[in-house]
Amino acid sequence: xxxxxxxxxxxxxxxxxxxxxxxxxxxxxxxxxxxxxxxxxxxxxxxxxxxxxxxxxxxxxxxxxxxxxxxxxxxxxxxxxxxxxxxxxxxxxxxxxxxxxxxxxxxxxxxxxxxxxxxxxxxxxxxxxxxxxxxxxxxxxxxxxxxxxxxxxxxxxxxxxxxxxxxxxxxxxxxxxxxxxxxxxxxxxxxxxxxxxxxxxxxxxxxxxxxxxxxxxxxxxxxxxxxxxxxxxxxxxxxxxxxxxxxxxxxxxxxxxxxxxxxxxxxxxxxxxxxxxxxxxxxxxxxxxxxxxxxxxxxxxxxxxx
Amino acid sequence: xxxxxxxxxxxxxxxxxxxxxxxxxxxxxxxxxxxxxxxxxxxxxxxxxxxxxxxxxxxxxxxxxxxxxxxxxxxxxxxxxxxxxxxxxxxxxxxxxxxxxxxxxxxxxxxxxxxxxxxxxxxxxxxxxxxxxxxxxxxxxxxxxxxxxxxxxxxxxxxxxxxxxxxxxxxxxxxxxxxxxxxxxxxxxxxxxxxxxxxxxxxxxxxxxxxxxxxxxxxxxxxxxxxxxxxxxxxxxxxxxxxxxxxxxxxxxxxxxxxxxxxxxxxxxxxxxxxxxxxxxxxxxxxxxxxxxxxxxxxxxxxxxxxxxxxxxxxxxx
Numbered sequence: 039x040x041x042x043x044x045x046x047x048x049x050x051x052x053x054x055x056x057x058x059x060x061x062x063x064x065x066x067x068x069x070x071x072x073x074x075x076x077x078x079x080x081x082x083x084x085x086x087x088x089x090x091x092x093x094x095x096x097x098x099x100x101x102x103x104x105x106x107x108x109x110x111x112x113x114x115x116x117x118x119x120x121x122x123x124x125x126x127x128x129x130x131x132x133x134x135x136x137x138x139x140x141x142x143x144x145x146x147x148x149x150x151x152x153x154x155x156x157x158x159x160x161x162x163x164x165x166x167x168x169x170x171x172x173x174x175x176x177x178x179x180x181x182x183x184x185x186x187x188x189x190x191x192x193x194x195x196x197x198x199x200x201x202x203x204x205x206x207x208x209x210x211x212x213x214x215x216x217x218x219x220x221x222x223x224x225x226x227x228x229x230x231x232x233x234x235x236x237x238x239x240x241x242x243x244x245x246x247x248x249x250x251x252x253x254x255x256x257x258x259x260x261x262x263x264x265x266x267x268x269x270x271x272x273x274x275x276x277x278x279x280x281x282x283x284x285x286x287x288x289x290x291x292x293x294x295x296x297x298x299x300x301x302x303x304x305x306x307x308x309x310x311x312x313x314x315x316x317x318x319x320x321x322x323x324x325x326x327x328x329x330x331x332x333x334x335x336x337x338x339x340x341x342x343x344x
Numbered sequence: 345x346x347x348x349x350x351x352x353x354x355x356x357x358x359x360x361x362x363x364x365x366x367x368x369x370x371x372x373x374x375x376x377x378x379x380x381x382x383x384x385x386x387x388x389x390x391x392x393x394x395x396x397x398x399x400x401x402x403x404x405x406x407x408x409x410x411x412x413x414x415x416x417x418x419x420x421x422x423x424x425x426x427x428x429x430x431x432x433x434x435x436x437x438x439x440x441x442x443x444x445x446x447x448x449x450x451x452x453x454x455x456x457x458x459x460x461x462x463x464x465x466x467x468x469x470x471x472x473x474x475x476x477x478x479x480x481x482x483x484x485x486x487x488x489x490x491x492x493x494x495x496x497x498x499x500x501x502x503x504x505x506x507x508x509x510x511x512x513x514x515x516x517x518x519x520x521x522x523x524x525x526x527x528x529x530x531x532x533x534x535x536x537x538x539x540x541x542x543x544x545x546x547x548x549x550x551x552x553x554x555x556x557x558x559x560x561x562x563x564x565x566x567x568x569x570x571x572x573x574x575x576x577x578x579x580x581x582x583x584x585x586x587x588x589x590x591x592x593x594x595x596x597x598x599x600x601x602x603x604x605x606x607x608x609x610x611x612x613x614x615x616x617x618x619x620x621x622x623x624x625x626x627x628x629x630x631x632x633x634x635x636x637x638x639x640x641x642x643x644x645x646x647x648x649x650x651x652x653x654x655x656x657x658x659x660x661x662x
Contacts, residue, residue, distance in 0.1 A: 154642030
């Protein structure tokens with residue numbers, strides 16, 4: 039019976055971790071789907087999101103309190119500002135190269151440069167210190183025998199689900215979403231049809247970055263502390279999640295994140311892996327996947343034409 | 345930016361003359377040989393470090409510059425070489441005998457990482473190499489044989505003809521010889537059949553394949569040779585530092601070496617050397633700005649890519 043409870047508890051933990059991975063993976067997948075750029079700086083965008091949320095909570099927390107209302111406001115502010123940061127990065131660093139039709143490698147290296155800039159910029163600004171997210175959220179929740187699910191955990195999963203549904207609606211039901219999907223298919227045809235391609239790409243960066251910022255704030259609230267290198271490993275894992283789901287696919291990124299979160303929590307429980315090897319385990323999954331099924335669960339195989 | 349780029353182009357025109365080139369090279373070599381006679385310990389240390397990074401940059405240049413593959417985990421090969429030498433010397437091996445083993449193990453690492461992933465597109469490769477770099481570092485931190493988080497300490501200094509290499513000058517000349525060997529190998533490779541195959545694949549993989557070049561095999565050779573360079577450099581690094589720890593081989597290390605190659609101009613030997621020199625000297629000169637220097641590195645990388653994606657001193661293409 040105890041084993042059963044441990045399994046349930048780990049599934050809950052895995053889903054929480056997986057929600058963070060999914061939210062970040064969405065940004066990777068959207069940007070990749072539309073301009074075939076592996077936005078290396080995406081993990082750092084998530085990290086900046088956590089810090090902006092921390093700052094916003096510091097400013098508005100005194101007025102709104104550090105409960106759910108304050109956190110929700112901080113989350114929205116962080117999503118908006120970091121979304122703008124994503125657009126700025128696109129305009130300054132990526133768009134000039136896209137205009138020049140630079141090779142993919144130059145774009146990738148630029149992304150590494152952006153990642154370096156954000157990472158070290160935050161390190162300098164925070165002196166490399168840990169920041170503690172002080173919130174008034176307790177540990178109350180629902181107890182089912184030995185399984186404890188806190189309200190915080192439930193709200194995190196619900197918030198992730200709401201964000202994903204909103205994204206799904208945005209992509210499938212609005213003009214902007216339609217434009218994004220069209221650009222992913224054929225940029226030149228879109229230009230002929232009067233779609234502003236650069237603006238739409240910019241918008242994609244906004245949405246992707248905002249989702250990563252939401253994950254950053256939620257991770258800060260959930261784990262209690264943030265630091266400048268928090269985006270590096272999670273960025274890699276979110277990429278893994280995007281590949282598991284099939285990079286470029288929106289539902290793929292959602293499912294991929296949850297699958298990776300569950301796999302990783304399961305892996306941590308196995309005696310021969312444990313927490314010391316959990317990152318190796320995740321990257322191992324990535325490498326195996328790329329070898330055997332690089333298109334992922336939902337990905338389409340690409341036919342290259344000459 | 346525009347002005348300095350023009351300046352570099354003009355500078356290159358002057359250097360284009362073969363006679364001037366030869367004379368400049370001779371002066372440079374004499375300067376490097378005579379440097380320890382006039383320099384103090386600090387300058388020698390920095391110069392030795394520079395020579396060391398030149399070897400690494402030349403090795404990575406084969407992968408990135410020649411074959412056009414992104415590698416964000418080059419420090420892993422360097423780590424494999426350093427740990428192989430460190431561990432074997434701990435068991436009483438002679439340093440010089442550990443070098444072939446260091447090369448062997450790094451090449452094996454290169455095959456393990458390259459074999460399954462080189463068929464993929466370059467951006468996947470970037471992430472896989474990054475993941476591999478992290479796996480190597482975490483493995484070194486978790487295993488007993490590698491000394492865990494504190495790493496290996498007390499690695500013996502090597503001796504040559506009874507002379508123990510323990511002065512900074514010894515290592516300066518040792519690394520200088522290493523650089524010369526690395527340059528010779530890199531030059532020979534560039535002009536070889538394999539080197540031309542790399543270039544072809546870099547420029548147009550489909551056309552290269554149509555001409556009968558096996559892209560996966562050829563890219564794998566680039567990986568293996570790049571790994572061998574890293575392994576040798578790692579072996580020498582271990583005995584120079586006498587202590588190695590997992591954090592030496594973190595992502596920053598890989599990124600710095602990559603930066604050296606890109607900064608100088610991918611594919612060109614003087615470019616890689618220039619990049620490595622700049623990479624080591626920049627933080628030394630700007631010691632005062634402390635932590636912010638990595639921030640400037642990031643910004644610089646973006647600026648270079650946006651305004652001069654071919655690097656400061658790129659390979660000329662016909």
